[in-house]
Amino acid sequence: MPETSCCPDCESAQIYNTSAHTMHDRVSEYNWKCRECGHKFDAPQSREAKNPLGQDDPTAPPNGTVAAKLDEMDPDDLGGAA
Ligand SMILES: [Zn+2]
Numbered sequence: 001m002p003e004t005s006c007c008p009d010c011e012s013a014q015i016y017n018t019s020a021h022t023m024h025d026r027v028s029e030y031n032w033k034c035r036e037c038g039h040k041f042d043a044p045q046s047r048e049a050k051n052p053l054g055q056d057d058p059t060a061p062p063n064g065t066v067a068a069k070l071d072e073m074d075p076d077d078l079g080g081a082a
Contacts (some may be wrong), residue, residue, distance in 0.1 A: 008037035012036035015044055 006013050014035035030040035 002049040004049045006047055007034035007036060008040055008041055008045040010032065010037045011045070011047060018025050052069040 004013050005015060007015050012034055012037050013033055016035065017031055018033050018040075019031045030042050032044050033039070050068075
């Protein structure tokens with residue numbers, strides 16, 4: 001079952017790591033922030049992806065990409081062309 005990291009407050013997958021701000025010795029108290037509600041947290045919550053295609057994860061490739069590539073590589077196509 002695919003899992004996705006999400007905001008512990010609103011469960012949005014639109015979260016990002018802000019660890020780029022750890023310029024000093026001490027690490028910033030909160031490293032994660034939610035784009036949806038602006039909630040800051042030190043660790044994202046993990047949940048099952050609500051969408052089986054993983055489309056609620058902005059980093060996931062759209063479903064069907066692999067199939068499309070395989071279709072391009074069809075040997076019949078390569079042999080018949082030109
Ligand atoms: Zn949120």
